[in-house]
Amino acid sequence: MPRHEALTPDDHRDLRIQERRDTALGDARMACIAVPAEFRALQAEYPILFRLNETRDRFSALAMFGFENGENLYLADGGWDARYRPLAIDIQPFLIGGRPDEDGPKQVHIDVESPRIATGDEGVRIFDKHGRPTPYLDRVIEQIGELDHGFREASDFFAALQRHELLEPFTLEVTLEDRSDNRLVGYHIINEARLASLSGTALAELQAAGHLEPIYMAMASLSQFSGLIARRNRRAARG
């Protein structure tokens, strides 16, 4: 069970984090949440899809790593085979403290039950012996800031997508080389026909709010499905 604590140099001085990427460390997952601010970096590596939450009133964006639960096709030999990792993956086992709708600077929390926390004397320290944050923690804090900022911007982004009816349901069916069928259902993507028919005023509004770039980046990201399928075929071929 996760157990979240506010990070402090006194309580967590000697903690070390394992940077290895591994199924045993919680990396076996088919997707993670993503924010529009990182779509540009994401689209060079992963397909980006959208999904309604359980109460079907809010959308979120996902970077896709596989075709079924627990399948991460980017994991290989203790590493993550991509030049960019989504912020939500990279900050683990840290998380944004406080409630998501609160304003002001956020605390950094840590899941002290995470398998990512090293049990031995190897792994990267988060505080040095004087209790100062290490460059590793400095980077995580920066990423947490970016992610927090990205989440706040996201609600405007999705509101605009819904206002302009720019999302459409998406189902992907793939038959792999081993003849297995794989289906992704329940996702949404950008409705390209609808985007093409928007008025100049509507496009100008999206552009002014900074939404146009992530829209096109999400569209471009779909070409990464061919890469994802190739990864899956290679894995199946290796057995």
Place this chain on the structure above:
Amino acid sequence: MDKAITRIVIVGGGTAGWLAAARIAAATAGSVTVTLIESPDVPTLGVGEGTWPTIRRTLERIGITETELLLGCDGSFKQGTRFDGWATGASDDRYYHPFVPPIDADPADLPRDIPYALATCPQPLVCAEDLAPRQRGMPDYAGALNYAYHLDATKLAALLTRHATTRLGVRHVRDHVTGVERGEHGGITAVHVRGSEIVAGDLFLDCTGHAALLIGKTLGVETVDASSVLFNDRALAVQLPVPPNSPIASQTVATAHSAGWIWDIGLPMRRGIGCVYASAFLSDDEAEGVLAEYCRRISVDSPAPRRLTFRSAYRSRPWAANCLAIGQSAGFMEPLEASAIVMIELSLDALLDDFPAVSSLMPIQARRFNALATYRWERIVDFLKLHYILSHRDEPYWRAHRDPASQPDRLAEMLALWRYRSPSAFDLPMQDELFPAASYRYILRGMGFPAPLPSPVPRPLRPDLSSQLRQIDQRGRALAASLPTNRAYLDALRAEQAPISERRA
């Protein structure tokens, strides 16, 4: 008559002999035969326990894994040397000579409140926290920082023996050499051993250490004495066991005393400590007192020391006719900066990079080899001497080191030049200098040599210096955060490699 070189005979075991056997056998892959004759009567002398980063490439070429080395030789990581008490002898007098070179910066532009090595290189920070230069997940012999090893040299020779005989096809003759057979042109044709075998060869390596059986006793090649420059001629060595979980230092610690210095080398189970001194300035009893005082800071009871006598000298021509001296038979320098094993490696590199295919090439290659070897020994003498002459210590020994009559001309010339500029490749032009300009910079700055005076040709401006210095600090802290301690690394390695039964116990 031009004869192909196909039979290599190595006389003498030890680090030099077995490194030579393994390197040559691995490099020639069966196209020559390698025979090593090792006398059961002659105990091998544990040549220095410090290595240079070149050892990683050497071991990789021989085909020994890093785990085999670390576990088989009780090895630990060495990232440089720390010099305590050399400049003034004051309690805060210490500086680092790390293996990673410094950023290129004019000392006058550097912050005054941070030691030179710490400001210009990320490694001293890592050393100060007893951290390893690598993580266990990295490929063999790769590191986040440049490094070598401290090791038990006797165990290294044993590991090399096993490896060379079982995996590389080296023939091991355990017998005492009783005679040497000479050929028409003054060369060696065979050696006779007590068991009445005659071992014939085309190229003979003299790895007989101080005895210099072939190069000295048989061929009569003279030595060049350096003891008027480097005064130390004695050492007292002890080994102190260390408790489990105690920190293991990341560097050799060299602590100056009134007439020499003390080495301190941390291995997983023990520390090797030795008092090096000049008998002209310190009696054996006094030296024993100096050593005992140092050891008392570490352990209550210190065992009786082993006594060693030596002389800094090198062979004028280590390659004569078809005989090449490698190891102590070629030369020996006092152990400061641990040049013994690296000189063996460099000699083998030079031999294998230009291997004599046929006997007619040997005179040419010998002449070149000898010129290179002399250059290297002279540079070692210069560099070791540098450590002494910049000192401000006042004891007679240190004052004698500062006497210009005891200083090599080339070193004195370089020091005159360095009043106006930092050491550069201009001073040390060889492609693989044992001690490049970076090493000289660490010693000069560490010993408090003044920053260069203004010159009519201004040094290039470095507008990015402050960002480079920030990067060094940042990199040092990032490495300090991500590297395990030497103890954690070596204990985890040992636990992982232990047989299952041992793990249960």
